[in-house]
Amino acid sequence: MSTKIALGIDVGGSGIKGAPVDLETGQLLAERVRIDTPSPSTPQAVAQVCAEIATTFNLDSEVPVGVAIPAPVNNGHIPFMANLDQSWTGVDANEIMRDIMGRHVTVINDADAAGYAEARYGAARGVKGLVIATTLGTGIGSALIYNGVLIPCSELGHLEIDGYDAEKRAAASIRTLEKLDWPEWSERLQRYYETVEMLFSPSIFVVGGGVSRKHDKFLPLLKLRTPIVPAVLFNGAGIAGAAALAAADE
Numbered sequence: 001m002s003t004k005i006a007l008g009i010d011v012g013g014s015g016i017k018g019a020p021v022d023l024e025t026g027q028l029l030a031e032r033v034r035i036d037t038p039s040p041s042t043p044q045a046v047a048q049v050c051a052e053i054a055t056t057f058n059l060d061s062e063v064p065v066g067v068a069i070p071a072p073v074n075n076g077h078i079p080f081m082a083n084l085d086q087s088w089t090g091v092d093a094n095e096i097m098r099d100i101m102g103r104h105v106t107v108i109n110d111a112d113a114a115g116y117a118e119a120r121y122g123a124a125r126g127v128k129g130l131v132i133a134t135t136l137g138t139g140i141g142s143a144l145i146y147n148g149v150l151i152p153c154s155e156l157g158h159l160e161i162d163g164y165d166a167e168k169r170a171a172a173s174i175r176t177l178e179k180l181d182w183p184e185w186s187e188r189l190q191r192y193y194e195t196v197e198m199l200f201s202p203s204i205f206v207v208g209g210g211v212s213r214k215h216d217k218f219l220p221l222l223k224l225r226t227p228i229v230p231a232v233l234f235n236g237a238g239i240a241g242a243a244a245l246a247a248a249d250e
Ligand code: BGC
Pocket: 069, 070, 071, 072, 081, 082, 083, 109, 110, 111, 112, 135, 137, 138, 139, 140, 141, 142, 155, 157, 167
């Protein structure tokens, strides 16, 4: 089915946000609706909130819905969950969302959604070869997009570097937790990005997540061969990418 509009919903640790998206441009067509992430953040409780968000926009029942979540998603199946309720592990998230929302829903990894949006509509639009998009937040998410095609579930935030799970050293949440100043945090980002660069030799890195608004404090401190640029879609990236990937899944 060819469609011009889809609903994108981005599930985060503290909030769930959604808006309808213009699939030509990636622009949000209405103000985002935000509802607190329920606690415990079980798949059923999250699906109820997603249903509530979908209802507020009064969309045609045919409009595809993409839901981005902070875990790898293999055709709806969740092999593990790092930062939401552990009951997500092993479930078919597409099925749960479809049952509770009563719509055709496609569940997607949050970084895959945001990275895909940056490659299609944002900072890496038109870049040939391999785009690696990363999100620096509670954890580190990653997306690999090769000539416009998403290679899902990359999970490069969990690379083991210097004996640590990378996101436990270099996520934005760790900067806050350990009260690291920008140069201290940048040293950890340097180790992270130089390792990913050595393994993949990408054409470009895109850096997203809320902290990317302050990119001038840390990106200039990184010494890499690969161009590294801030995301441009910010809060809208996960929503736009989830919508676009859901429409492609129809
Ligand atoms: C999860 C990823 C997710 C990233 C950002 C990681 O801990 O394993 O699936 O994309 O956090 O939310």
